[in-house]
Amino acid sequence: MFPPYTTFAAVRFDMARGIDFHFDNDFNSTIEYVRSNLPNPLLGFENRNDGSNVLTMIDNFTANNQVPVCGSRLLILVKRYPNGNDISNLATKLREYHITPSILASNNPSGGNQSEILYDLATQTNGLCGFYKDEEMGKAVGFVPSCFNPYLIYATNPLVVGKGILDLPVLHVPTNNFFWFTITIQNDGGPTSAVETVLLKWTSNNSENGKFEKDGDNIYGWLFGNVMNKNSVLNSLIYNLTLDYEYIDGNQQRLQIRVHSTDPINTYFKSHLPTPSLSFASKDTGSDVLQMVDRFLDNTKAPVCGSELFILTKRYPNGTDISQLISKIRRYHFAVTFMASRKPSGGNSPEMLYDLASRTNGLCGFDDDNKMGYSVEFFPTCFNPFLIYAVNPLVSGKGTVQLPPISVPSESFVGFWFSMTVQDSGPINVVQTALLSWSNTTVYNKGSHIGLKDTNSGDDVLYGNHISNWEDMNKAIYSMTLDYEYLDSKSRRLQIRVHGRSSNPVNYWPPFDN
Structure with missing residues (x-):
């Protein structure tokens, strides 16, 4: 699934010989074009003193006569900085066309000397400019809002220095939805050691509704380079925003704060929200979720083979035989994802x-x-x-298990999404370590890991009983290892899944583990 763009464009820049934009109506074709035109140092500028022509490239895009540009989203990966240029005309043009650039720049440039030009252009046009280590770029793409959270609802650029608290402009949320908060914690690619505290809070009706912060080495959110992100569910209200900050140097910092919506509003869901008065009256009554799945499989209005079913359930089913339903789902290669409440309104069989x-x-x-x-x-x-x-290892107590290897079918523009449950429906506080590792020493991306180690999730995203993150992998076979430690002796079956986006589809169904 990809945001509803109708046209895609790609181009290489900072080359001794320029090339034209590639326009396409298909995202996958655009990604294939990018893969076949990856950077080649032999074609780039030879002199480190030469500045990037990224600003000229942007200007050329706005002047193209092949596709409309109004409302475009630009995702730009930059290894070389521009040299001094007046960007006032370009900023005016981007504002006129409501074009927002998201610039991912290397903090180890191959040339050029004016990184602040990139940051200033993004600041003036409601865009975003992040500075990253080269090896972070692939993961950072998944966290910038341009591609996957395209609907901007808030933008402000506070100027901070030293220590203080700022009341920011209020945030008007148009409708109940998921929103993606982004803030740069400094305006360049230098070390972030001078950033002691950055705390952004949003409140309504005098109660705290959400926050994310960097407090020394403690991060509440996701921090890559100079950019921190967090998602939040907001209601259709007016929120007050405050920014607490402390920098241990005396440099002024112009921060970029953006709030994006992940999706346009789905009016059907908004008009069919749960109504307790229509639900089962007794807590002893089990959910009919399994019957609902079965009815969908038997429907005659839409094909079901290969369907993805996402189910939010507040009530558990009661005990029943699910063997026939499992056989039917397997036959149709039907993927079921449950998000279940830890405090059910009824039912007794979460397992x-x-x-x-x-x-x-x-x-x-x-x-x-x-x-x-x-x-x-x-x-x-x-x-x-x-x-x-997909594997479902059975674990108990403490140990290490060698899992089946993973065969990565293709390179990915934005990496692969690793998901793992660290517990079934039981208490999470018995989990000490559940760490999945993979390795292949013969390729560029030699391996990494996700999970908990001594209850610490590191940069990975832990919610409830599941943990996940983006990871870069090459087209290769990786060995897979799971280290685990639980405080009890119960046996539990974990779920480990690796998924790709539409940029790397596959033409096979992974085998079932059990």
Whole structure:
């Protein structure tokens, strides 16, 4: 699934011999074009003193006569900085056309001397400019709002120095939805050691609704380079925003704060929200979620083979035999993802949801009701639909298990999404370590890991019983290892899944593990 763009464009710049824009109506074709035109140092500028022609490239795009440019989103990866240029005319043009650039710049440039020009252009046009290590670029793409969260609802650029608290312009949220908060914590690619505290909070009705912060080495959110991100569910209200900051040097910093919506509003869901008065009266009554899945499989209005089903459930089913339903789901290669409440309104068999997902290459998460909105974005069903790996290792106590290797079918422009449950429906506080590692020493991306180690999730995203993150991999076979430690002796079956986006679809169904 990809945001509803109608036209895509790609171009290489900073080359001794310029090339034209490639326009396409298909995202996958555009990605193939990018893969076949990756940077080649032999074709680039030879002198480090030569500045990037990225600004000329942007100007050429606005002047093209092949596609309309109004409302465009630009995602620009830059290894070389421009040299001094007046950007006032270009900034005016981008504002006129409502074009917002998201610039991902290397903090180890191959040339040029004016990184502040990139940052200033993004500041003046409601865009974003991040500075990253080269090896972070692939992961950072998945966190900038240009591609996957295209609907900007808020932008401000506060000027800060030293220590203080700022009241920012209020945030008017147009409708209940998921929103993506982004803030740069400094305006260049230098070390962030001078950034002691950056705390952005949003409140309504005098109660705190959300925040993200950097407090020394403690991060509440996701921090890559100079850019921090966090998603949040907001209601259609007016929110007050405050920024607490502390920098240990005396340099002024112009920060960029942006709020984007992940999707346009779906009017059907808004008009069919849960109504307690229409639900089952007794807590003893089990959910009919399994019957609902079966009815969908038998429907005659839409094909079901290869469907992705995403289910939010507040009530658990009661005990029943699910073997026939599992057989039917497997026959149709039907993927079921459950997001279930830790505090159900009824029913007594959460393990049935988990078992159904385990045996059909699906995924089953359990989380608190107030975290559901966050968790949804980190489940692979909607945004990363192409499953390439699925295993369900059985673990107990403490140990290490060698898993089946993963065969990566193709390179990916934005990486692969790793998801793993670290617990079934039981308590999360018994989990000490559940760490998945992969390696191949013969390729560029030699391996990495996700999970918990001594209850610490590091940069990975942990909600409820599941943890996930983007990871870069090459087209290769990687060995897979799981280290685990639990405080009890119970046996539990974990779910490990690896998905790709539409940029790397596959033409096969991964085998079922059990």
